[in-house]
């Protein structure tokens with residue numbers, strides 16, 4: 001994925017804010033390899049999921065092992081904490097990452113084959129406070145960036161205890177509507193009927209609308225947990241909707257699932273996550289609960305654009321030092337360097353263009369001030385500092401300190 005300078009400053013701004021918020025909340029950054037053995041994702045993400053069945057970039061390495069570019073972050077984080085003994089450290093263990101992921105999907109607005117996520121995970125707490133902490137972390141990022149259009153939707157898909165009864169009810173329901181399901185979902189009936197709830201086909205969606213809801217099949221513990229989460233979110237002043245149709249596209253979730261959605265287009269989920277209490281042990285680690293989310297950066301930017309909160313490009317020069325003749329070029333360039341040493345964003349002419357072309361360039365780059373140095377200015381050691389926004393100008397020595405002071409910096 002190409003991220004060009006006209007956008008990369010927005011990415012930097014987002015990343016800086018995310019890192020600050022994460023650190024303030026006690027989350028440490030984890031950096032992981034770009035690819036892992038395919039089996040990790042088969043087991044971690046689930047081999048009946050769309051991601052594993054259709055979307056992974058899988059290749060065979062020179063030793064004949066099957067490897068895959070990471071399609072998501074949680075499986076890799078879990079592999080890493082098991083391998084590095086972090087599961088044995090003081091709990092909770094709070095981690096975050098900002099990384100690229102790869103899925104072989106049909107590219108469209110909000111969906112690309114390489115994409116970036118801010119992800120965070122908390123391990124070692126079964127308390128609904130940990131679920132709330134993750135939801136509030138994501139919400140804090142939206143708040144800090146000024147994104148107001150996102151709506152939080154939460155649901156509980158239950159634990160293995162309540163899942164059995166629900167699965168049977170769901171299977172019986174879909175069995176009765178089997179003829180209307182797409183071919184993939186017909187197959188899912190026997191492998192993982194829960195996945196049918198997440199199918200994107202309109203015909204399956206219509207059938208799923210009347211399917212049994214996990215929320216009506218929760219065991220006492222799951223119900224208490226979900227009620228407590230709602231209470232904590234309310235206490236924290238965060239509005240939410242309970243949406244029984246949220247099931248998430250990955251197999252590892254248990255209990256709480258959530259999404260932040262915005263009207264940014266067909267791909268409206270900006271952030272999705274939930275609890276995954278069985279994942280660490282299923283990947284060979286100790287019994288350790290977890291809860292986390294992934295926030296797509298391009299969809300976050302789309303929400304920022306919609307809400308009109310994209311910041312100004314900070315790389316616009318404060319000042320452009322133009323040269324009216326060849327003799328002045330080097331002096332102009334060195335003056336720009338002296339200004340940069342004082343923290344002023346200064347540019348000078350590098351292409352030897354006419355003064356008119358230089359001014360056009362300075363204007364296009366959004367320079368606030370300019371100075372033109374020609375033969376007279378070189379001889380006198382003085383020039384005009386011109387404010388390009390209001391046209392005012394003041395005389396200055398060709399001296400970086402004086403220019404800086406005149407610019408009010």
Ligand code: ATP
Pocket residue numbers: 072103105110111112113114115116117248249250267268269270271272273294295296297298299
């Ligand atoms: P979707 O329903 O949009 O396919 P998903 O359930 O596959 O989402 P997750 O795996 O939970 O998504 O990923 C979390 C977030 O990462 C998504 O909400 C989205 O913002 C982002 N994301 C996922 N896939 C892509 C993609 N192909 N391109 C851009 N962003 C993506």
Ligand code: MG
Pocket residue numbers: 249
């Ligand atoms: Mg997807």
